[in-house]
Amino acid sequence: MTEHPNHPVAITGVTQERFDPSLRDLLSILWQRRGVVALTFVVVLIALLSGIANWQGDYRSVTEIGLSANVEIAERQMPAAFNTDRRIVTAQEIETAIAEIKGQKTLSTALSVMRGEGVSLTDMPVSSDLETDGISHLRNALETTRVGNAAVIEVAFVASQPETAQKALMAVIESYLWQREDRQKAAIRRQLAEAEAQFQxxxxxxxxxxxxxxxxxxxxxxxxxxxxxxxxxxxxxxxxxxxxxxxxxxxxxxxxxxxxxxxxxxxxxxxxxxxxxxxxxxxxxxxxxxxxxxxxxxxxxxxxxxxxxxxxxxxxxxxxxxxxxxxxxxxxxxxxxxxxxxxxxxxxxxxxxxxxxxxxxxxxxxxxxxxxxxxxxxxxxxxxxxxxxxxxxxxxxxxQGDAAILHAPTLPAATEFPAKRDLAMLAIMMALFAAVVAALLRHYFDQSIDDDFDPQAALGIPLFARIPERSWANKVASAAAHDEAAGHLAVLMRIMVQGGDAESKSDKDGQVIALGSALSGDGKSHVVHALAQKLAGLGASVMVIDADLHDPAPPNRARHDGEMTADLTDVMSGIVDLDAALAGAENGEGYRYLGARMPVPGNIATGMIDGQLPDLIKRLRTRFDHVIVDTPPILSVADGVIALGLADVRLFVLRCGHSKRRDITQALSQLRAANIVPEGIVLNGAKPRAAYGKPQAAMATEGPTS
Incomplete structure (x- = not known):
């Protein structure tokens, strides 16, 4: 065998295209990897929902404190620095008030009030709250901000329970206002004490x-x-x-x-x-x-x-x-x-x-x-x-002091964002995103060939046929495309018989076609029988030999298991005469089939393929126009390489979405080691293409013509 003139050095030398799918390609990838999408979505969603179920949201109670420009209080507290009859609340005073609200004295008083009311910030008993930890917890849960440019301070408190948030905020605000008012009353109390002493x-x-x-x-x-x-x-x-x-x-x-x-x-x-x-x-x-x-x-x-x-x-x-x-x-x-x-x-x-x-x-x-x-x-x-x-x-x-509560602390009805409903929606979105990413990663790292696979560019072997799968959704269109592709391959085989290769052989010798694949599941046997049926339809005598003795796949299992069908192993062993076997090899599809009834153990099957199959093919090619050999998978057993070496035309079958690039490379490497190069590639499971011509329902005229 000579090497194919266009055979590349290695398949890995081909430059990979940039992975940039369009929206249509993305939808196709998601549908193709729908199992990965569904599994990833369910697993991620269950994991996220399990975490959300144990998530405890925080409730936020809010109130507002208004500060007024009380002239009398300012004059009494700062008699030397007060020189005007009218004043405004400065930003520094507001910042000072915010610092006092979160100060040690205010929070300590609020903590004492909360203990008196039986309010605890933790799940521990009230008496177990340490002073320092309680004040630190209060300060961390307290939020104070100025509302715009107004003399208003918004105070919020966040807790795991709505009642706790409201009561804690009320305790903090009342403690601050009491201390502020008490500090402002100090001047009046001092004057009153002096006046009472003078009166006495x-x-x-x-x-x-x-x-x-x-x-x-x-x-x-x-x-x-x-x-x-x-x-x-x-x-x-x-x-x-x-x-x-x-x-x-x-x-x-x-x-x-x-x-x-x-x-x-x-x-x-x-x-x-x-x-x-x-x-x-x-x-x-x-x-x-x-x-x-x-x-x-x-x-x-x-x-x-x-x-x-x-x-x-x-x-x-x-x-x-x-x-x-x-x-x-x-x-x-x-x-x-x-x-x-x-x-x-x-x-x-x-x-x-x-x-x-x-x-x-x-x-x-x-x-x-x-x-x-x-x-x-x-x-x-x-x-x-x-x-x-x-x-x-x-x-x-x-x-009346210069600070007052504008509205009482609210009792929060719902947790702060994100609530459990928001988290559930986020979990669904994250699960969808994870499913899409998983499908894209699975598709990106998957070495399976797709419909855009070019064997000429990737392998250096020409593409002979694209055989589409039969679709149950549109049986008529898919069957027409399938039959057209199989017929194209049959015509190509007939052309090769009539070409220059036939001149070097005797006119009585038929064409031996061997179909091989890297692994099982590529649809090789399906292509063999489809090709045999189309060649028989062209008027040629066709013989199909199922050389896969390890796992035979007859076209009609019920008929092949009957008593009228001969066994390939009996013929190769000399138990049954070839003429007697051919008499019962008609399968009703226009061609003859000869295969094993039962699987044969590995060593015995390899010995029979290596010893008796060459002589059998030599005898059959003188009787039939085409002898099609269905070989075992190349990477599974060595029988496939032996059977392919006996053929005139070797076809390598690939299946879209199933055949892996590494398996293809390894199988072709084994064939090259035996000095065997396939003449062509048959791409099985490809997308159907529109058949030429109009269907019966679309004809321009109907009824009898004169």
Whole structure:
């Protein structure tokens, strides 16, 4: 045997094309590797869902704290640095507040509050939470950010349970606000403590002076003790009346100032003396009732309805009446204020007269006047200090800090992203991606040949035929393409018989065709019988010898197992005469078949192929136009190389999606070692191509023709 003129040195020397599939190729690859896709998708999805099932999401509770520019607090805390009547909350103050929220003192207080309420951040009992670990856990779960450029701080807390997140956030916020308010109240408490100390000292001094005065009067013998006490009681009573009238005068003056500054009816009604008047209350109640009825009718009829116009007039009349009554009552404040001031003047004058009388009665007593003045001064001091203490106490009770909770911490209804549903969707996407990647990797590293395999470029051996598989989805089209490809191969074999190779042989010798493959499963036996059927259809006498004694594959197993079919092993062993075997070798397909009924052990089969098959083929080629030999797989047993060496035409069968490049290379290497090169390649399992000509249903004319 001579080497093929186009035979390459090695298949591995061919340059590999870049792997860049199109979308259509990708879909084809996914369908071809659908088993890998399904298995990878299921395995990855189950693994991811198993992890998601044990995943515990975090709940996020959110609240907002608003900071205000409280001028009084700023002036009290920084009297030296405060120089303006108006200020804004600076970015530095907001950053300081954020740092204080996450500070050690605030978190320690919040942790104590949470322990008191039985809230634990871990699965351990509450008492087992260490102080340092608890504060660290609080700080890590706490998130504080400024909302835009506003003086608002958004505080969030993340925990594994929604109730824990809400309660922990509430504890942190309340602890911070309490400490901030307590720090701002410190100045007021300090002033109150100083005022109370001064008040006690002045009261003690007043008691001492009054005692000294009473003792002096008793020792002088001028005044009767009872009369002196009655005079003092009278003076004290007048002082008390004067104090009450003074407060009333101050209240009326403030009310008058509010009246003068009032711009509308609402400002007048904001004055207690005006709003508490019976007539004002009565008209206000009528006005509110009419207004509610007006709103209800407006929603029903609309503003242009005649009923609404009447109600509008009634509402305007009540408004004017209320304004008139409020203005009238506010105007009477001047009269009331004048009366109160006159009463205060009279009582003050009466008190002064009593004091003068008392001073006059005690002029004979040494130092009596000085004591009286001291008592008066001490009394005025006590009164002033008492008012200051009361004012500070009211300020302490009504104190409002410069920070407040804008909305309470929310109770989270769902976990933060990603939730389990989001993770499940992500798991599905990841499983799909993994399945696609696995299919592409399997396709990329798979050495199976595909429909685009070019044996001439890769192996240096020409392609003789592309045999498509029969499709169950489209039997007619696939059968037509299959028959056309097999017929093309049969015609090619007939041409080779009629060519130059036939001139060197006797005219009585037929053509010996051997089909081989690297491994089983490439469809070699299918191609053998299809080729034999087409050659028989061309009028040639065809004999098919199944030389694979290890695993025989007859075309019709039921007929071959019958008694009328001869056995190839019997013929090669001389048990059955060749003529008798050929008499029963007709298989009903137009050609004769001779093969083994039962598998033959390895050494025996190899010996029969090497010893008796050459003589049998020599005898058969004188009787038939074509002797087709179905050889065993080359890489499985050595019988295939022996059988291929006996043929005139050697065809190497490959199957798309099944034959591996490394197996092809190894099989051809073994053939080259025996100085055998196949004349052509038969690509089995290729994609079908459109058959030439029109089908019966597409003919231009139908029916009989004349």
């Amino acid at each position: 000292s002045a009261q003690t001094e007043l008691d001492g002076l009054e005692g000294d005065l009473a003792s002096l009067q008793n020792s002088a013998g001028i005044l009767d003790p009872d009369e002196n006490a009655r005079m003092l009681d009278r003076i004290y009573a007048l002082d008390e009346q004067a104090e009450k009238l003074g407060q009333e005068v101050v209240s009326l003056r403030l009310a008058r100032q509010s009246r003068n500054e009032a711009a509308n009816l609402d400002d007048l009604l904001a004055i207690d003396d005006v709003a508490s008047h019976p007539m004002v209350r009565q008209i206000s109640a009528q006005f509110e009732t009419t207004k509610q009825e007006f709103v209800r009718l407006d929603q029903r009829y609309g503003p242009k309805h005649p009923t609404m116009q009447g109600k509008q007039q009634e509402l305007d009349d009540l408004h004017n009446q209320l304004a008139a009554v409020a203005s009238n009552i506010a105007g009477q404040m001047d009269i009331t204020l004048a009366g109160a001031e006159e009463k205060l003047r009279l009582i003050t004058a009466q008190r002064d007269r009593w004091q003068d009388r008392m001073a006059l009665r005690n002029t004979s007593v040494q130092g009596q006047a000085a004591l009286v003045r001291s008592v008066a001064m001490a009394r005025a001091n006590v009164q002033e200090l008492g008012q200051q203490v009361q004012a500070l106490r009211r300020e302490m009770a009504a104190f």
